[in-house]
Amino acid sequence: MDPIKRRLLILTVLCAAVMELIDISIVNVALSHMSGNLGATIEDTSWVITSYAIANVIIIPITSFLTANLGRRNYYIGSIVLFTFCSFMCGNADNIWVLVFFRFLQGIGGGALLSVSQAVMFEVFPKEKQGIASAIFGIGVFIGPTIGPTLGGYITENYSWPWIFYINIPLGIATAISCYFLLTEPPVKPKASAVDWTGIALLAIGVGTLQTVLERGETEDWFATGYIVVFTIIAIISLTAFIFWELRVPNPVVNLRVLKSKSLSVAAVLTFVTGIGMFTSIFLVPVIAQRLLGFTPTESGLLLLPGAILALFALMTAGKLLQAGISPILIVAAGFGMFMLFSWNMSQINTEVSAGAISVNLIFRAIGMACLTVPLTSLAVSSLDPKDIPQGAALNNMMRQLGGSFGISIVNTYSARRFALHRTDLITNITAADPATASRLNGYTNYFQSKGISLIDAKHKAMGLIDLSVVKQSTLLSYLDAFLLIGLLFALALPLLLFVIKRSPVKRPAVIVSDH
Incomplete structure (x- = not known):
């Protein structure tokens, strides 16, 4: 050319x-x-x-x-x-x-x-x-x-x-x-x-219905709703049939037989968890920044920029370490550690947190993701035959996207449950006998009365402001719990590396498209 x-x-x-x-x-x-x-x-x-x-x-x-x-x-x-x-x-x-x-x-x-x-x-x-x-x-x-x-x-x-x-x-x-x-x-x-149109159809139906159950289950009171029950049954049947079909058909759309490789199986699970962390964190941070902290969309976007730029250098460093013969297991462990640190730090913030503090936390996230991108794919294909590498890499990429889509649904459901719990806890402490509550209620009432509003209306508006404060605090606490949940998932998945730790360093370099 x-x-x-x-x-x-x-x-x-x-x-x-x-x-x-x-x-x-x-x-x-x-x-x-x-x-x-x-x-x-x-x-x-x-x-x-x-x-x-x-x-x-x-x-x-x-x-x-x-x-x-x-x-x-x-x-x-x-x-x-x-x-x-x-x-x-x-x-x-x-x-x-x-x-x-x-x-x-x-x-x-x-x-x-x-x-x-x-x-x-x-x-x-x-x-x-x-x-x-x-x-x-x-x-x-x-x-x-x-x-x-x-x-x-x-x-x-x-x-x-x-x-x-x-x-x-x-x-x-x-x-x-x-x-x-x-x-x-x-x-x-x-x-x-x-x-393999049958495999494609089973995969699409299974993933689509399961995603709907995860996304809408909390809102629809789970199995009290007819279509949630039906979709759950369809998801179980479709995904089970998909697994059996793909293991029997000569040209499967997803070659599940490559999962016989222990390194690929472990990498696939870790990649799934990585997808959960990657997508849910980049979903939660802008929501918290705009809805609870009052950041503009531009300010929310800029929060992610420093970490993303540094992650570019971390990505290249991870690639060089792999070429130098460093085991991908060590780099993956470091990446998981960085993300757990990010999750813990984010679970400790409050409504007074600064943009700089969030950006620093996001740097840990971004570097952690950079340490997982190439090494996880390298680990995934390290023991595969050359003819199976494309299918192994594709399966690994699919697990990342699957983790992301399921992760956001799980986080939304978990946050909704935690919101209800935190709201109940906070409301039980807001009583007329509580000096802090009484003081704030009187202060709001006096403010509205100074604006010419009647006493009854002023009290209603004052209670509305207190309720709004409870909603805001409950929402923040529920999102902070979500970060703790994500960090816990990473901590539980990390020991899986012990199953492949005796393997020699990766034999062949691999390149993966980043989804950060």
């Missing part, structure tokens, strides 16, 4: 990957605005994140099937077009569930942009320069999550939340046109095989 065309193609696929990764994190700081604008609860609005993750979970394992059967060029360009069209439709949504629907389809389109972009990058570089390709792609994909929250905050505050989707349109059109003229089929075209 002509050197100029080669550079343009590299830039094109890199832009497509960055665009997809920006959309993973750009919506987080806009959730409160979406919730208010569309008249939805924050729990319903969180589906904007989880629907995208579920779509990725479904599409990532079947990318190789679609590439082989549709042709890489057609599939890649078609995915860009779908992603761009759905970005436009997301921006035009006037209902939360319309937004969630097109956000899901956007995730279907975005699923191809990472894996195919990475494959193209490795293809255009000669074998002796594969390390350069890895470095360029690794740095490039880290730019998206780095600038996503900050960019989303700036756009939301200075324009409106639909523009976080509209900015994809010119980029999507440009990359689609560029790929039309520059992208070709791979030198060795993958052999088309029968698509």
Whole structure:
């Protein structure tokens, strides 16, 4: 390929990957605005994140099937077009569930942009320069999550939340046109095989219904609601059937047989937990910052920026340590330790916490995630045969997305339960006999009376302010409990490394697309 065309193609696929990764994190700081604008609860609005993750979970394992059967060029360009069209439709949504629907389809389109972009990058570089390709792609994909929250905050505050989707349109059109003229089929075209539609259907139904149960169970009083019971049964049957089917079919959409590898099995569980921490933390922090601490969307986005920048250097350092022969187990243990420290620190904050303190905590989170990204995939594929490495890496990536989508649902449910408990505890201490309560109530009442409001109305307004304070404090405490829960999950998962600690250091380097 002509050197100029080669550079343009590299830039094109890199832009497509960055665009997809920006959309993973750009919506987080806009959730409160979406919730208010569309008249939805924050729990319903969180589906904007989880629907995208579920779509990725479904599409990532079947990318190789679609590439082989549709042709890489057609599939890649078609995915860009779908992603761009759905970005436009997301921006035009006037209902939360319309937004969630097109956000899901956007995730279907975005699923191809990472894996195919990475494959193209490795293809255009000669074998002796594969390390350069890895470095360029690794740095490039880290730019998206780095600038996503900050960019989303700036756009939301200075324009409106639909523009976080509209900015994809010119980029999507440009990359689609560029790929039309520059992208070709791979030198060795993958052999088309029968698509495991049964496996795809079982996976989609199982994950979709289980996600709905986790997301809506608390609101609908769990099994007191008919459709929650039905969806639970469907989820159990579908996922059980999926496992049996995938172990028997010749060309499974997800090759579960590779889980015979102890290192892959352990890595998959740790990656699932990592996904929970990665997605839930970046969901909780902007919600706390905007709803409880009074930060603007831009300020909320900037909280994440210092950690994301430092994580870029941590990512490169982790890669160099692996190349130097350091066991991925040690790096993973360090990453888990950093994230547990972050979770503990966040569980101790109060409404007076400063932006600087939160940013410092987020640095621990970001470096911890950087220490887990490459080493976990290296651990996952370390004992696999070369022919099984792509399937092992895809399964590992799927577990991260699955952890993220389930994690947000679990955190929402747990926070709702803890909110009710904390509210009850706080209310029992607010009595007329309590001097602090009486003093505050009199102070509020006197303030409203000074504004010309009658005594009865002033007392009602004073009680309303106290109730608002109770709600705010209960909400904060419930979110702090969620951080403790996440940290506990990391602590419980960490001993799994003992099952693979006797393994020799990774035999072959692996590159993973970051989802931070």
